Amino acid sequence: MLSIPLEIRQIYETGLVSGKSGRTYEVRDAIDREEGDFLFNLIRHDPTICRTLEVGCAHGISSLYICSAIRGRDGASHTILDPFQHSEWDAVGITNLQKAGIDFFTLIERKSELALPLLVDRMEGAFDFVFVDGRHTFDHTLLDCFYATRLLRVGGYLAIDDVGTFQGVRRAVDFLINYPCYQLNGSVSTPIRRSWRNRVVRTAMATVNRSTWAGILSDRFYGRIFDDLVPRMVALKKVAEDRRNWDWHDETLSLTDAKLGQHDCQTPSQSANRPTLSEDLT
Ligand SMILES: C[S@@+](CC[C@H](N)C(=O)[O-])C[C@H]1O[C@@H](n2cnc3c(N)ncnc32)[C@H](O)[C@@H]1O
Numbered sequence: 001m002l003s004i005p006l007e008i009r010q011i012y013e014t015g016l017v018s019g020k021s022g023r024t025y026e027v028r029d030a031i032d033r034e035e036g037d038f039l040f041n042l043i044r045h046d047p048t049i050c051r052t053l054e055v056g057c058a059h060g061i062s063s064l065y066i067c068s069a070i071r072g073r074d075g076a077s078h079t080i081l082d083p084f085q086h087s088e089w090d091a092v093g094i095t096n097l098q099k100a101g102i103d104f105f106t107l108i109e110r111k112s113e114l115a116l117p118l119l120v121d122r123m124e125g126a127f128d129f130v131f132v133d134g135r136h137t138f139d140h141t142l143l144d145c146f147y148a149t150r151l152l153r154v155g156g157y158l159a160i161d162d163v164g165t166f167q168g169v170r171r172a173v174d175f176l177i178n179y180p181c182y183q184l185n186g187s188v189s190t191p192i193r194r195s196w197r198n199r200v201v202r203t204a205m206a207t208v209n210r211s212t213w214a215g216i217l218s219d220r221f222y223g224r225i226f227d228d229l230v231p232r233m234v235a236l237k238k239v240a241e242d243r244r245n246w247d248w249h250d251e252t253l254s255l256t257d258a259k260l261g262q263h264d265c266q267t268p269s270q271s272a273n274r275p276t277l278s279e280d281l282t
Contacts, residue, residue: 004040005068007100008061017059019090030061031133031161035233038188039131039159042235043069046157049128050075053119053151055112055144056134057082060093062161066131067102078105079119079127081112081134113140116147127151133161138168145176152238157185163255164190164230173234174254180244184258185237189229201225214257223256231255 011017012033018024031039043049043066050073052066057080070076085093085107094107108115112134130148134140141160148158158176162169177184194202202225205213214222234255 004037005064005100007096008036008064008068011059011061011064011096017092017096019092020086020095021090023090025059025090025092027059027061029058031065031233035161035188036061036065038186038233038235040065040069042157042159042186043129046128047073048155049073049157051077051079051127052129052131053079053081053127053148054131054133055081055116055148056132057085057093057107058089060096062131062133063093063105064096064100064102066129067097067105068100071102071104076104078102080105080107081110081115082107083109083111085109111135112147113143116144116151120147120150124150125153128153128156129159130156131159131161136162136166136169138171141169141172142175145172149179149181149238149242154181154238154241156238157235158182158238159233159235161233163187163234164232170255175251177236177255177258178250178253179242181238181240181242182236183239185235187231187235187258188233189231191229192227198225223254227256231258 011027015027016024017027039062043052050070052070054063054066057063063078063080067076067078070078080093082089082093085091086109094105097105127148130152132141132144132148134144145158145160152158160169160173163173164170176182205225210226213226217225
């Protein structure tokens, strides 16, 4: 089993990266180690993952993790969509990849909402893994995931970052997990530290069955009272073709229903023993 590459460890240790101009910057907006390890392990555990796609590169930390995990596999290729890699990020992301000796990536400097539909035209069902970490509005995230669903083959994975940080991303993921073609595969989550007031409310409410509250309260309010973990990064597995009917609409489930595991970080092997999202509810 490969370990986390030296380049990534050095970046986390120094907190510094450098760009094409030679200037040095503090790392920002990147996934953290736990999230990176989660992506790396998910990909390493599945040797069929060779073709990967990423929305949002910035300093290239997630790119380094993903590329390191597929490195050496037959047909390994990584596609990156980021319109601002040169204009705003001084090409730090791709500089990091080049320094790590990674030469199997393609950077497309276009906005994902415009580039993804073009990719679908040429590469529908061709990707094994898609990571979404671009513009974090509800509609951008939903669009990225909509096209990612078409770009992924059955058996591929969709990972989404910042689910707990941005309400728009959370809403998009809450909607997406209702797609019949997806199963929750794992997550990186943070335990919630509860105030004494919240614990009192929770204890008082525990006199009534939780499923009753679930039917009465909004998802958001239910989550604030009963969730033990906040998901930060989520991975879904595409388990079937997306064959929703033209009038499909379903918002029955949300991540709150998923009862995320007690482990902060669930690798696919750990999550394999967990019930699926739909089984959780039965
Ligand atoms: C949070 S950062 C990505 C961090 C990176 N995934 C990592 O962990 O190292 C978000 C990135 O999305 C890019 N971005 C912003 N709008 C975008 C769009 N419409 N399409 C694609 N990428 C976009 C930004 O330039 C930025 O690099």
